[in-house]
Amino acid sequence: MASNSNRKARQPQAGNGSEIESEIDREVDAPIGSLLRFPGGDPSDRLQQTDPARRGDVDEWGRSEHMRRLIRQLTTPMYQRWFRVEWEGLEKIPRHGGALLIANHGGAIPSDAPMIMHGIEQELGRPVYGLADNWFRTVPLVGTMWSRGGGVPAHPDNAHRILHEHGDLALVFPEGAKGPGKLVTERYRLRRFGRGGFVETAMRAGVPVIPIASVGAEESMPILYKSSAGARLLRLPYLPLTANHLVFGPVLGTVMYLPSKFRFRVLDPVHFDVEPGLARYPRGRVMDEAEAIRQNLQENLFDMLAKRRSIWFG
Amino acid sequence: MGRRILLTGLDTFWGGRVAAALEQDDDVEMLLGMGTGHPSIELERTEYVRADNSYSLLSRLVRATGVDTIVHTFLVLDSSSMSGRALHETNVIGTMNLLAAAGASDSSVRQIVVKSSSLVYGSHPADPTWFKEDTPRSRAPRNRVERSLCEVESYVHDFAVDNPGVAVSMLRFANVLGADIDTPISRNLARGIMPSIAGFDPLIQFVEEDDVVRCVEFVVKSGLRGVFNVAGDGKLPVSEVASIAGARRLHLPPFFTAHAAAPFVRARLLSFPNELEDLLRYGRGIDTTAIKEAGFTPSTTAAGAVERFAQSNRLRRTVGDQLPHYKYEADIEAFFKHSPAVVRPVGGHAGHTNAGSSGDRATGHDAPAGVTRRARTRAAAQNPRGPSGSEDRPNVGGPLSH
Structure with missing residues (x-):
């Protein structure tokens, strides 16, 4: 009911992937913030990109x-x-x-x-x-x-x-x-x-x-x-x-x-x-x-x- | 006139490393190292005085040499390396005497740099994920290293308040790993084990040993004031430290942990001081924004520091220890430092070609001590006090004889 209408209401925005992706791209420079935004991309890959010595995907908060x-x-x-x-x-x-x-x-x-x-x-x-x-x-x-x-x-x-x-x-x-x-x-x-x-x-x-x-x-x-x-x-x-x-x-x-x-x-x-x-x-x-x-x-x-x-x- | 620097703990790892780094700087006119034992690495122009931390000697030393900077690297951070009483004497009483000598009314000291540790924050479940320099610790220290460091820091703080004309900086370093440093964690990893507490996998930070030296050097040169956290970027879970270093995790029970570890410690299979237990349970994070804004960036990340250790450890396991065993020979040192027979190029800077970084362990190591010595720097050659001290007693460096 309410959740359904909400889900429908946000469909167009969710479909507008470019906006979200551009936001993620912008965040990549931020050392912590980028790692915490999980939609899009495997964060463990991203961790290893910034720090090749890393093996796991545990970020600085422990997530x-x-x-x-x-x-x-x-x-x-x-x-x-x-x-x-x-x-x-x-x-x-x-x-x-x-x-x-x-x-x-x-x-x-x-x-x-x-x-x-x-x-x-x-x-x-x-x-x-x-x-x-x-x-x-x-x-x-x-x-x-x-x-x-x-x-x-x-x-x-x-x-x-x-x-x-x-x-x-x-x-x-x-x-x-x-x-x-x-x-x-x-x-x-x-x-x-x-x-x-x-x-x-x-x-x-x-x-x-x-x-x-x-x-x-x-x-x-x-x-x-x-x-x-x-x-x-x-x-x-x-x-x-x-x-x-x-x-x-x-x-x-x-x-x-x-x-x-x-x-x-x-x-x-x-x-x-x-x-x-x-x-x-x-x-x-x-x-x-x-x-x-x-x-x-x-x-x-x-x-x-x-x-x-x-x-x-x- | 160049800088005149007094360094504590010249016989320790950090004292030697920092001295080797500061020697490369032409602005440093005179470098005097104190230590309770002989220097453990070959140094070019550092004067060495064998002395304990007693106040009377320190104040004489400061007065006689007219040092403008004190670099205090001699704080013991590993409680398994000495008894509680000795640790207290070294850390607390030593620092107190040093500060008293530096704060005397006729003192020439204008800068003090103290190498402290993030141990002052402790490890507690109520801790924030990141400690800033002004975040208080969550609980009063319960082990002697942390207690002594907190006392040291309070003395340093009081000194800074009482002597506004002196630039006081305190650097709180995260756990150090690297090619050569010997800490409880590195000892365990070198044995191929990483102690951990079952059910806990906390995040810890590391800083690479050369970054520590670089940071001390940076602060000495920039005259930065205040308290600064220093750590490599990122945090690692203990499990990942073990994985990078190729060590097996030794799971200690979460209850009665120290008791369970005791037999291993007694059999010398494990280094497990109290301060390590807390760290392995709750971890610790320090915020390094302030030092970065001041202009210092570590060369490698926390994981990079572990990786650097792992590489050097693999090398050591394969080909044995590459470091030559340097033995301090007082007469030889006195000869090379002060004898008129040694040719010293006046105004030359030739000495810096084979210098490398402070952590460069390859510098002339296969030649006998003194043969491939670097040329003297101008500052050292022009030091009016240096050459005249050739007849000094070997345990007291040149300047003191005046």
């Missing part, structure tokens, strides 16, 4: 295009068939320039992040850098895979570099681990938005914040019970027992999602009328903006939930 391709192959069927993702207001995401995307977070192992990233990649043809808690980096294997798949540690410097210097899209979840770590009874109730750091980052980079309300992820892996002692023991942010464990068993249930229907609604971009590049912004202003964005996102979530007739069919 590997081979791993991206593998992940894309795994996510495409999930995106199209399992979650049947639909977008609303996708045209509000700019085709050029940086923007900070924020969204609500849900599900024990949040499925909204890869779906939003994959969706924007597919529908708009531009990469999204998912900024995630650096806790990921401490987990063997997971941290490496996450980094190879395009994940970037959520550090203000990293966000600034992506948004301001590269002019790319970054995706953050301001709730942090408190979002996915909530019980099924509290679903779609937004947690505190940290200390509003995302607003300050966007102000400094001079980019808009674009909130995305996401419905469906909470039900794809709902948490029934949390063990705080177990979490402490395993040094996890939370140790959940999910409905998936009951349906699919303890092993498969940890990695298998329930087929809830996903809907993403892109809200109006929030522009801040401040001078970019300052070291500090008034704390009160930052908190007010963050709270206003949170309120708006919460209202839209309630609206979407009110219109949703079925968890599984939307």
Whole structure:
């Protein structure tokens, strides 16, 4: 529906390959930016062109295009068939320039992040850098895979570099681990938005914040019970027992999602009328903006939930 | 009048390399190297004084020689090479004494260049992907090398604030690899193994050894002030380092890593200091925009540095070590430096033909020391203090005798 119309709407532009290619050609001189733009050309080839001693295709952020391709192959069927993702207001995401995307977070192992990233990649043809808690980096294997798949540690410097210097899209979840770590009874109730750091980052980079309300992820892996002692023991942010464990068993249930229907609604971009590049912004202003964005996102979530007739069919 | 330069750690790899590079510069009137041991490479006109880092000697040295520049390359970055106490003495106390001597009220010092390391940033999961010069580290240092380097840098910083008339620059180099450098990573790679922590494949940066020397030289000549990160372009995952160098990865468990490595370390099969463990877990990236904007560009990338090491390592494995074992003979050195019997072409620049780069290991290596010596440069020949010092004690170079 909405996604179809969007897909149709952008067909002519996607077909206009010369524009995109010329943009890529222009970017080749940029040492980092060129390597990160993955449509067109094999980045590993490009890496070896600039540096003949290189053997792999891992770029300076740790992203590997081979791993991206593998992940894309795994996510495409999930995106199209399992979650049947639909977008609303996708045209509000700019085709050029940086923007900070924020969204609500849900599900024990949040499925909204890869779906939003994959969706924007597919529908708009531009990469999204998912900024995630650096806790990921401490987990063997997971941290490496996450980094190879395009994940970037959520550090203000990293966000600034992506948004301001590269002019790319970054995706953050301001709730942090408190979002996915909530019980099924509290679903779609937004947690505190940290200390509003995302607003300050966007102000400094001079980019808009674009909130995305996401419905469906909470039900794809709902948490029934949390063990705080177990979490402490395993040094996890939370140790959940999910409905998936009951349906699919303890092993498969940890990695298998329930087929809830996903809907993403892109809200109006929030522009801040401040001078970019300052070291500090008034704390009160930052908190007010963050709270206003949170309120708006919460209202839209309630609206979407009110219109949703079925968890599984939307 | 040319530059008068004091160099620390002349007996170490970096001191020798930097001295060899600075010798080629005609603007350098006098080059004085300090070290606790004899120089390990053949040098043309560098005066050598065997000295420890005690303050009294340093301040006398600075006063007597009237040096205008101090190049401090003598910071130990490998904690497996000496005990914690010795490392602290060398890095922290040595630097403190050096700075105190340079900051004396009658000091002639106008520039100080410190060769530091990106170890001051540490390695931590909360790190940014790129450290800029002013990005603070994420966690207080927990190993002694990083702790001592942070202390050193704070002393250097204080010195720069207290002495605005002195151009102080601190260069933070990424891990160095190249043809000759000996570091824990190069030792492991030369044994054909690359230690790594199972489940982790972090990105690390390298800088080629000649680029380090070139960068120090560049800063000495340009009088650049401030802190600068220096690394080759690009970052490599540990797995790719192993692949380029033809080494097998030794997977250490992600938990109790140091304990698991200990038997290998004790059997001398592995070099695995604490600071390497953190690097192999989380990696590190330093942003080199500032030094590039100042005008220095490394000659090769991070992968190029590993490749250069790999080539030299293959050569060494096939034909053995090509470097001659240079032995410092004090009497011979004193003779060639100061005896009136040695013919020194006044005003000639002939000495630069066979000079090559600072990293050129082929310079006259198959001839006995002193026979194929390069001709003296004008600056050295005109040094009024040089020739008169022929009767100096071998462990104290010419200028000190006055």
